[in-house]
Amino acid sequence: MAANFWTSSHYKHLLEQEDVDMVNTLDKEKGITLEDFKLIKMHMANYILKLAQQVKVRQRVVATAVTYMRRVYTRKSMAEYDPRLVAPTCLYLASKAEESTVQARLLAFYIKKLYADDKYRYEIKDILEMEMKILEALNYYLVVYHPYRSLSPLLQDAGLNDLNMTQLTWGLVNDTYKMDLILVHPPHLIALACIYIASVLRDKDTTAWFEELRVDMNVVKNISMEILDFYESNRMFTEERINVALQKLTLRP
Amino acid sequence: MEEKYEKLEKVGEGTYGKVYKAREKGSGKLVALKKTRLEMDEEGVPPTALREVSLLQLLSQSLYIVRLLSVEHVDKIPKAHKASGNPNPQTKPVLYLVFEYLDTDLKKFIDSHRKGPNPRPLPHSLVQSFLFQLCKGVAHCHSHGVLHRDLKPQNLLLDHHKGILKIADLGLARAFTVPLKSYTHEIVTLWYRAPEVLLGSTHYSTAVDIWSVGCIFAEMVRRQPLFPGDSEFQQLIHIFRILGTPTEHLWPGVTSLRDWHLYPTWPPQSLDSNLPSLCPLGLDLLSKMLKYNPSERISAKSALDHPYFDSLDKSQF
Numbered sequence: 032m033a034a035n036f037w038t039s040s041h042y043k044h045l046l047e048q049e050d051v052d053m054v055n056t057l058d059k060e061k062g063i064t065l066e067d068f069k070l071i072k073m074h075m076a077n078y079i080l081k082l083a084q085q086v087k088v089r090q091r092v093v094a095t096a097v098t099y100m101r102r103v104y105t106r107k108s109m110a111e112y113d114p115r116l117v118a119p120t121c122l123y124l125a126s127k128a129e130e131s132t133v134q135a136r137l138l139a140f141y142i143k144k145l146y147a148d149d150k151y152r153y154e155i156k157d158i159l160e161m162e163m164k165i166l167e168a169l170n171y172y173l174v175v176y177h178p179y180r181s182l183s184p185l186l187q188d189a190g191l192n193d194l195n196m197t198q199l200t201w202g203l204v205n206d207t208y209k210m211d212l213i214l215v216h217p218p219h220l221i222a223l224a225c226i227y228i229a230s231v232l233r234d235k236d237t238t239a240w241f242e243e244l245r246v247d248m249n250v251v252k253n254i255s256m257e258i259l260d261f262y263e264s265n266r267m268f269t270e271e272r273i274n275v276a277l278q279k280l281t282l283r284p
Numbered sequence: 285m286e287e288k289y290e291k292l293e294k295v296g297e298g299t300y301g302k303v304y305k306a307r308e309k310g311s312g313k314l315v316a317l318k319k320t321r322l323e324m325d326e327e328g329v330p331p332t333a334l335r336e337v338s339l340l341q342l343l344s345q346s347l348y349i350v351r352l353l354s355v356e357h358v359d360k361i362p363k364a365h366k367a368s369g370n371p372n373p374q375t376k377p378v379l380y381l382v383f384e385y386l387d388t389d390l391k392k393f394i395d396s397h398r399k400g401p402n403p404r405p406l407p408h409s410l411v412q413s414f415l416f417q418l419c420k421g422v423a424h425c426h427s428h429g430v431l432h433r434d435l436k437p438q439n440l441l442l443d444h445h446k447g448i449l450k451i452a453d454l455g456l457a458r459a460f461t462v463p464l465k466s467y468t469h470e471i472v473t474l475w476y477r478a479p480e481v482l483l484g485s486t487h488y489s490t491a492v493d494i495w496s497v498g499c500i501f502a503e504m505v506r507r508q509p510l511f512p513g514d515s516e517f518q519q520l521i522h523i524f525r526i527l528g529t530p531t532e533h534l535w536p537g538v539t540s541l542r543d544w545h546l547y548p549t550w551p552p553q554s555l556d557s558n559l560p561s562l563c564p565l566g567l568d569l570l571s572k573m574l575k576y577n578p579s580e581r582i583s584a585k586s587a588l589d590h591p592y593f594d595s596l597d598k599s600q601f
Contacts, residue, residue: 127331128338135327159328163357163377166329171355173338 044172046105051211055108058280063109067276071109073209074273075100075118078145082122085141086133090205091177096125097208098175103168105214109280112164116153120161128173135159150281177213178204178222185222189240191230199229203258210261216254220246224254285358285380289317301333305385314385315353321378333379336454339430340381343454347601348421350441350452356380383452388444390414390500391437398507405561411504412596414442414449416588418497420601421451423584426490430454435496436473437503474519475499475509479530480578482520484542491578494587498573505562520547527574528552535576565592 054068063071076097083093099121103112119138126133135155142151182200186192203225207213212221223246230237241248289306295316296303304317320333340352360376397406418440425432432454439453478495480488502510510526513519524530529549530538538544555567555574562570569592572582582590 123328124334127329127334130331130335132327132331162328166334167357170341171337172341173334174342 044102045217046214048211048215051101051105051214053105055104055110057108057110061110061282062279063276067279068104068109069211070268070273070276071114071280072101072104072211073268074277075114076209078115078118079122081145082119082138082141085145086122086126086137088122088126088131088133089129091179092122092125092129092131094177094179094205094208094213095129095173095175096122098177098213099125099165099169099173101211101214103165107168112161112168113280114277115151116157116161117165119153120158120165123158124162124165124173150277175213176218178207178218178225181219181222182225185219185226189226189230189237191226191235191237196229196233196235199233200225203228206261207258209265210257212254212257216250220250221254223251224258227251227255228258285356288356289315289382291317316383316385318381318383319378320381321376329379333381337381339454342428343425343430346421346424347448348417348424348450349454350386350450351384353382353384356382386441386443386448386450388442389438389452390440390442390449390504393442393444394437394503394507405507406504408563409596410447411501412593413447414440414504415497415501416593416596416598416601417449418451418500419584419587421449422493422497423588425451426493426584431490432493432496434473435493435500436476437500440500474513474516475511477519478578479520479523479576480541482516482523483538483544486542489578490583491581494573494581494584497584497587498570501566501570501573502559502562505559505566510558516543524548524550526553526555526558527576530576538576563592565590565594568592 052065052068054063054065058068079096079100080093083096096118100114100117103117103121104114119142123133123135123138135158138158139153139155142153145151179201182204183192183197186196186200200222204222207221207225223241223244227237227241229235241251288310289308292305292307292314294302295305301319301321304319306315306317307313308315320330337352337355340349343349344352356379358378358380360378394406397404418435422432422435432451434453435451439451441450441452442448443450476496476499478488478492481492499510511519511522513522524547528534528551529547532539555571556562559567559570569582569587569590572590573587575581
């Protein structure tokens with residue numbers, strides 16, 4: 032299950048939070064703050080999800096696409112790599128890497144359908160060119176491990192594998208992609224944090240089970256706190272604030 | 285690209301493009317360049333190429349997997365445009381995968397022992413060593429959650445002076461996730477294709493690679509393929525004739541596989557009549573690799589511990 036994760040490129044590429052939170056100099060010059068940066072990435076994760084629902088790909092493809100997008104912005108600026116093009120291109124690339132290829136023309140079609148705004152308008156040609164640039168930015172490392180895989184065996188082990196808990200934890204894992212957690216923490220710890228939150232919400236006593244796992248509970252609790260903090264602040268992320276942030280990117284410094 | 289590498293000769297056709305032998309100008313080292321033309325007007329980088337690159341990035345640190353040295357992306361200006369002096373030539377993007385160069389592959393190597401001026405069996409110790417390295421490589425893939433799906437002698441590169449074998453061509457490989465289901469059917473080259481794949485099973489796993497390893501093992505010993513079928517049906521018949529027609533008793537669930545039909549009932553033959561030169565321990569290992577029931581087939585990792593390899597000096601690996 033997780034055995035192969037430890038030797039994978041994913042593991043070797045886990046980052047420190049401060050490296051993930053580094054706003055690129057070019058973006059800073061445009062007035063992008065850390066808050067804006069996070070907001071745009073969250074918005075783009077949502078955009079990827081919306082597009083994915085249109086073209087009908089599995090959640091795993093969405094998760095991989097969002098991971099690519101977030102990795103790209105640890106290395107490249109939003110000023111040079113327009114998020115409105117990077118997001119659909121990451122979905123395109125992830126669909127290929129996860130063996131459920133979506134045609135570029137289909138993506139271009141749904142982009143138009145979802146956004147009337149010209150700034151989102153990208154054609155097939157743009158997607159294909161960006162694909163190459165993203166591949167290089169990712170240095171061709173495309174295999175990503177996700178928390179989903181460890182979720183059901185863990186739930187089963189904890190005796191919590193009823194439909195309600197499964198759906199709740201699955202949904203929580205989905206939400207973690209609105210944050211940068213996948214770049215910073217091993218996937219099984221993210222899965223455990225989601226189980227931890229779900230068991231608190233549903234009033235299930237999992238203390239003994241967690242104690243028996245040989246994992247650092249402090250890390251699990253920290254991840255859980257981050258997720259809860261996110262839900263707390265999520266309410267303030269209005270469309271308007273996102274637009275203001277995106278607007279800065281188009282301004283000349 | 286042209287500044288960095290000097291193309292020496294075309295050495296083959298990969299799954300999706302030509303392969304060249306080339307020299308890296310800086311170091312003088314030989315490399316293999318695998319070229320992928322990207323059809324930008326259609327669907328960008330071919331998924332097989334993407335899969336191969338990303339899986340190689342994942343697995344390439346193993347000694348038994350061909351090493352990917354770098355990936356080079358170039359925009360080629362077609363010759364016709366160069367001549368016409370068109371100021372806006374339509375560039376054609378090309379992706380080169382740069383691999384370490386190995387001088388031959390197992391197919392050519394076996395051929396050279398069957399045909400030509402000096403036909404002779406492969407030395408027993410060499411078969412043993414190649415098989416061990418193959419199992420090492422397959423175990424490495426499997427431990428990373430990757431199925432190769434297309435193991436065949438052509439895909440096993442050799443440095444035959446050093447006696448090294450490496451797995452190449454991961455174009456059809458995929459990282460498997462649990463549960464394993466709904467894979468495409470048209471994969472492994474027929475001769476090395478596992479019976480569950482031939483019978484239309486949609487839930488197949490690492491055992492498909494072990495079947496291929498078994499077929500390759502037998503082929504090294506025999507110097508000709510064990511099951512040389514030319515259609516899916518023929519392929520099954522070849523297998524049944526030697527191993528016997530499988531039964532529910534031997535392989536529970538076999539008769540409910542999608543493509544199962546009623547076949548003539550052949551009794552199993554002893555493997556040694558087909559491989560008279562293979563030692564008893566070798567026959568035992570082979571029979572474990574060619575078990576009908578995929579869940580009974582030996583894993584690559586356990587194969588490494590099989591007594592057949594006891595006489596091999598493992599310290600060199």
